[in-house]
Amino acid sequence: MRFIHTSDWHIGRQLHNQSLLEDQAYVLDQIVTLAEQHTVDAVIIAGDIYDRSIPPASAVALLDEVLNRLITELGLQVLMIAGNHDGHERLGFAAKQMAASGLHIIGPLQADLTPIRLTSSSGDAYFYPLPYAEPATVRQVFEADAKGLSVSSHEEAMALLLEQVRSHDSQGLPKVVVSHCFLDGGSESESERPLSIGGADKISPRLFSEFDYVALGHLHGPQYKGSEHVRYSGSILKYSFSEQHQHKSVTLVDVTAHTPAQIQLLPLTALRDVRIIEGELAHLLDLGKTDAKREDYLMVRLLDKHAILDAMGKLRSVYPNVLHLERTGLMAGEQAVALNRDHIKKGEMAMFRDFFSQVSGEELSDAQQAVMDEILTKLHRDEGDSGGSTRVVAKGEQSA
Amino acid sequence: MRFIHTSDWHIGRQLHNQSLLEDQAYVLDQIVTLAEQHTVDAVIIAGDIYDRSIPPASAVALLDEVLNRLITELGLQVLMIAGNHDGHERLGFAAKQMAASGLHIIGPLQADLTPIRLTSSSGDAYFYPLPYAEPATVRQVFEADAKGLSVSSHEEAMALLLEQVRSHDSQGLPKVVVSHCFLDGGSESESERPLSIGGADKISPRLFSEFDYVALGHLHGPQYKGSEHVRYSGSILKYSFSEQHQHKSVTLVDVTAHTPAQIQLLPLTALRDVRIIEGELAHLLDLGKTDAKREDYLMVRLLDKHAILDAMGKLRSVYPNVLHLERTGLMAGEQAVALNRDHIKKGEMAMFRDFFSQVSGEELSDAQQAVMDEILTKLHRDEGDSGGSTRVVAKGEQSA
Numbered sequence: 001m002r003f004i005h006t007s008d009w010h011i012g013r014q015l016h017n018q019s020l021l022e023d024q025a026y027v028l029d030q031i032v033t034l035a036e037q038h039t040v041d042a043v044i045i046a047g048d049i050y051d052r053s054i055p056p057a058s059a060v061a062l063l064d065e066v067l068n069r070l071i072t073e074l075g076l077q078v079l080m081i082a083g084n085h086d087g088h089e090r091l092g093f094a095a096k097q098m099a100a101s102g103l104h105i106i107g108p109l110q111a112d113l114t115p116i117r118l119t120s121s122s123g124d125a126y127f128y129p130l131p132y133a134e135p136a137t138v139r140q141v142f143e144a145d146a147k148g149l150s151v152s153s154h155e156e157a158m159a160l161l162l163e164q165v166r167s168h169d170s171q172g173l174p175k176v177v178v179s180h181c182f183l184d185g186g187s188e189s190e191s192e193r194p195l196s197i198g199g200a201d202k203i204s205p206r207l208f209s210e211f212d213y214v215a216l217g218h219l220h221g222p223q224y225k226g227s228e229h230v231r232y233s234g235s236i237l238k239y240s241f242s243e244q245h246q247h248k249s250v251t252l253v254d255v256t257a258h259t260p261a262q263i264q265l266l267p268l269t270a271l272r273d274v275r276i277i278e279g280e281l282a283h284l285l286d287l288g289k290t291d292a293k294r295e296d297y298l299m300v301r302l303l304d305k306h307a308i309l310d311a312m313g314k315l316r317s318v319y320p321n322v323l324h325l326e327r328t329g330l331m332a333g334e335q336a337v338a339l340n341r342d343h344i345k346k347g348e349m350a351m352f353r354d355f356f357s358q359v360s361g362e363e364l365s366d367a368q369q370a371v372m373d374e375i376l377t378k379l380h381r382d383e384g385d386s387g388g389s390t391r392v393v394a395k396g397e398q399s400a
Numbered sequence: 401m402r403f404i405h406t407s408d409w410h411i412g413r414q415l416h417n418q419s420l421l422e423d424q425a426y427v428l429d430q431i432v433t434l435a436e437q438h439t440v441d442a443v444i445i446a447g448d449i450y451d452r453s454i455p456p457a458s459a460v461a462l463l464d465e466v467l468n469r470l471i472t473e474l475g476l477q478v479l480m481i482a483g484n485h486d487g488h489e490r491l492g493f494a495a496k497q498m499a500a501s502g503l504h505i506i507g508p509l510q511a512d513l514t515p516i517r518l519t520s521s522s523g524d525a526y527f528y529p530l531p532y533a534e535p536a537t538v539r540q541v542f543e544a545d546a547k548g549l550s551v552s553s554h555e556e557a558m559a560l561l562l563e564q565v566r567s568h569d570s571q572g573l574p575k576v577v578v579s580h581c582f583l584d585g586g587s588e589s590e591s592e593r594p595l596s597i598g599g600a601d602k603i604s605p606r607l608f609s610e611f612d613y614v615a616l617g618h619l620h621g622p623q624y625k626g627s628e629h630v631r632y633s634g635s636i637l638k639y640s641f642s643e644q645h646q647h648k649s650v651t652l653v654d655v656t657a658h659t660p661a662q663i664q665l666l667p668l669t670a671l672r673d674v675r676i677i678e679g680e681l682a683h684l685l686d687l688g689k690t691d692a693k694r695e696d697y698l699m700v701r702l703l704d705k706h707a708i709l710d711a712m713g714k715l716r717s718v719y720p721n722v723l724h725l726e727r728t729g730l731m732a733g734e735q736a737v738a739l740n741r742d743h744i745k746k747g748e749m750a751m752f753r754d755f756f757s758q759v760s761g762e763e764l765s766d767a768q769q770a771v772m773d774e775i776l777t778k779l780h781r782d783e784g785d786s787g788g789s790t791r792v793v794a795k796g797e798q799s800a
Contacts, residue, residue: 057487061489063493064492064493067494068496087457089457089461093493095464097467097503098501101497101498103494
């Protein structure tokens, strides 16, 4: 049995208000191609199919198209579980009517774990889909209170679910668990929504180690925990700038009874990368002219220490997809200003002089400078001597 | 081929802010039972499955359950089209993966009309599903402008769609059209959302007369137009008080090649009826004590001519599901007041006297009456002599 393990598609997600639907279609097309090239039997999606419980209609249409290609055109089996971002009832609608076609969608958690036997000419395998569920949901579905079972943490809830997997007789076939959860020690990205506050969501990787493969979703960086076969595929795109150094991929897995799973990462290439560039404006604008990847989604950290009029507009004339701008230089300058009245005054005046010349195209005259001096002095007097005048300095952050 | 034709389920709909989910589950259960009892081959739902393009998760779960019973338990075929209330992309998600199970959902209109051959031991039939589509959508999907076709009205759009049905070779099998539209001369209810303003949505029934059966949705009262086999099944529940005298049903249809369709209405019984009761409060409260159907959804028209404190609360203590209250008596009284200053003053004072005695449990003293007189006189003076004082009379309508 050979399958692709992927997760965290988050179809419909935006990055700093920029729709990523085109980027998602681009990378999902690669997954279809990879599935075909590597002659897999199935594609497993470990949750967070959509980004929201009510996805936009365009996201529904994209998923529909991808499933038609995988299932109707390529004849593959697809198994997906609901993650913490998905609407379980919505995602699970008409799931029973889809199963015969090879599409297995597991929305709400049910008390009867349904092992799904996926077929392959090289040997079948049993898949155990565990949709994301809060401990409270597990408690309710399994009537834990009536049975005197303690299910207060994610770890206890998972232990209860895995007990069913353990006790199921797979008739010697490999057991693959599909789950959406947070394993203790996993490395997080900024684009994940925490499952719980204060670490109560952490599950020990040891719970999973006995199974043949564990296809996990939730963490956006590809990684394994405990053993190589207890693994996050990671998301299909960088969904935050904190992921700029991650290499996104899907996982190609071969499972056979009684031998360790064979694992290979298949890299994904984004239509537009998500990355951070840093430098002075003039230099960046210059670099941009020959930057073949200037359409990437960018966070720009400007190192210039002086005020710049419409920095975002100037950057976007070269890099059309700047999504976020940080005036690192300004902030550094601000921090560097000693809390000394003379220094502060000098800083502000210098900045205003830059600003004035950019707007008017002329230098500040002596008379103009005197007026400005008077205004600044008055401002500082009104604020008192507490050093509060640093508030006059513009904060260096601007977001698209 | 024997099937049930139904439409306008509007799952998730509310009536005067009252959820009808329990009522819908009750009546959908009857449809499942009728389908079983009458050994039908299929259930056809002619649009407005849900009430909104984004239905609540509970509505999705209810539809899922009904489909599981019809398809998985009874082994029936189900065909449904999107109506003007449905979200076409959402409803049509994974439709291709469901078809093999016997569930045919037709969401967005597509240029290639796909005839669906439903099977029956008594002879198959072809079904032509036409999901609801605005003329603009039809124009776009069929590239009508490029082809020089005029598609400006619903009638022209339907003619274009039906041309495909006409030209399809059904190999002698009966042709059943499934459509969600407004036929000219159809009788409307208050709970339908008009498809277009000013009558541009009207389609001539003659367009449909050549087919073996036409399963229509949109109008909430069961009815046929033109010929008996061009028919609206009507909604499954009364979705407005304007429908109080309608008898809701589903349509049992037998189609065979070369013979007219056999049609029978199968009545549905609501868990709670939707009706209007009229009378004086004391009388209604008295009747309610022995009214076996006092849990019905009621609009109450109170004929009492005097003010009543908390009439809604009093009614609900007997009829728990009063959803709307009309003070018909008060309004009639108001209208009956001649625009004569003396009469008006007398009317207001009499009403205030009723009100006062209800609140305080005492009669108005002479001194109190004098104060009130003075206030009324002042009010009328401030308003001038235009008869505007009728505005002081409370409007007799109160809605839950």
